[in-house]
Amino acid sequence: MPNIKQRFATFAAESPLQLLADPFPERVDIKLFLKRDDLLHPLVSGNKWRKLKYNLLAAKEQEYDTLLTFGGAYSNHLYATAAAGQVFDFRTIGIVRGDELATAPRNSTLAFCEACGMRLHFVNRTDYRRKDEPDYLRELQNMFGTGYVLPEGGTNELAMQGTAEVVPEIITQLGQISDYICCPVGTGGTVAGLARTAPDQTTVLGFLSIKAPDFQLPISSPSVQLLTDYSFGGYAKTTPDLLTFIKTFERRTGVLLEQVYTGKMLYGIYDLARQGYFADGATVVAVHTGGLQGRSRALD
Numbered sequence: 001m002p003n004i005k006q007r008f009a010t011f012a013a014e015s016p017l018q019l020l021a022d023p024f025p026e027r028v029d030i031k032l033f034l035k036r037d038d039l040l041h042p043l044v045s046g047n048k049w050r051k052l053k054y055n056l057l058a059a060k061e062q063e064y065d066t067l068l069t070f071g072g073a074y075s076n077h078l079y080a081t082a083a084a085g086q087v088f089d090f091r092t093i094g095i096v097r098g099d100e101l102a103t104a105p106r107n108s109t110l111a112f113c114e115a116c117g118m119r120l121h122f123v124n125r126t127d128y129r130r131k132d133e134p135d136y137l138r139e140l141q142n143m144f145g146t147g148y149v150l151p152e153g154g155t156n157e158l159a160m161q162g163t164a165e166v167v168p169e170i171i172t173q174l175g176q177i178s179d180y181i182c183c184p185v186g187t188g189g190t191v192a193g194l195a196r197t198a199p200d201q202t203t204v205l206g207f208l209s210i211k212a213p214d215f216q217l218p219i220s221s222p223s224v225q226l227l228t229d230y231s232f233g234g235y236a237k238t239t240p241d242l243l244t245f246i247k248t249f250e251r252r253t254g255v256l257l258e259q260v261y262t263g264k265m266l267y268g269i270y271d272l273a274r275q276g277y278f279a280d281g282a283t284v285v286a287v288h289t290g291g292l293q294g295r296s297r298a299l300d
């Protein structure tokens with residue numbers, strides 16, 4: 001049985017950086033690249049792979065055999081953690097928001113988690129809000145056994161160390177510093193990691209996929225801008241306009257997006273580009289953070 005580092009080495013290569021040759025129907029003079037983190041791993045995809053990596057190594061080093069984490073019913077993080085448990089031999093416990101779901105038929109995300117062996121525990125919204133309280137974590141560990149705790153969305157210090165690695169990869173692949181690096185924002189771990197390693201000449205644009213951040217970003221960098229205009233009404237909300245944009249983008253580029261995160265970011269980048277936000281010739285890198293397990297059937 002290979003150890004965890006050997007297993008990482010088998011499939012955690014860098015993700016490709018792709019220039020979109022003809023992304024705009026009209027003339028827009030920027031060079032738009034996609035950093036294809038969605039291709040990092042077929043199941044532990046995108047930024048969730050980056051965020052789990054050093055946590056999984058720490059959990060193994062500290063000899064945990066169980067991961068315990070939190071998420072909503074459609075959580076990409078729960079999905080990725082369940083898959084990572086399979087790949088790296090951890091038991092996994094998922095605390096899911098919504099006790100009414102316990103008896104409901106499983107959606108595809110939760111069905112996948114269970115198929116990976118994740119034990120799901122459904123809690124009401126009041127309990128779920130206690131997810132970061134030490135007392136509550138102790139209660140859960142008494143119920144399910146000691147586990148390495150990953151917060152909701154997987155965002156912690158080690159997660160940011162993982163997402164920070166995206167920027168030097170981009171610089172090496174581009175052979176130069178990018179003017180802009182863009183990513184979607186949920187809990188903020190991804191954008192905070194990018195901000196750590198982004199050079200001063202790079203502006204990091206975070207596109208909020210939620211209405212208002214319920215977190216304080218651990219960012220002190222002046223080169224980060226959080227954009228709130230492209231949340232389309234809030235987390236997992238969509239509009240016909242957004243879905244049409246995604247379908248058109250997919251047809252034009254051959255790259256699939258989803259409607260919760262990456263579609264909103266790219267909609268925002270296109271909108272800004274058309275308004276002349278980016279200088280002529282600017283290099284714009286959009287991080288494709290994955291999440292395709294949650295892609296809506298309305299996009300097919």
Ligand SMILES: *Cc1c(COP(=O)(O)O)cnc(C)c1O
Pocket residue numbers: 046047048076077153155184185186187188189190191261262289290291292
């Ligand atoms: C979870 C997720 C995000 C949000 O990342 P945060 O680090 O929580 O801000 C963005 N894109 C995709 C596809 C995700 O699954």
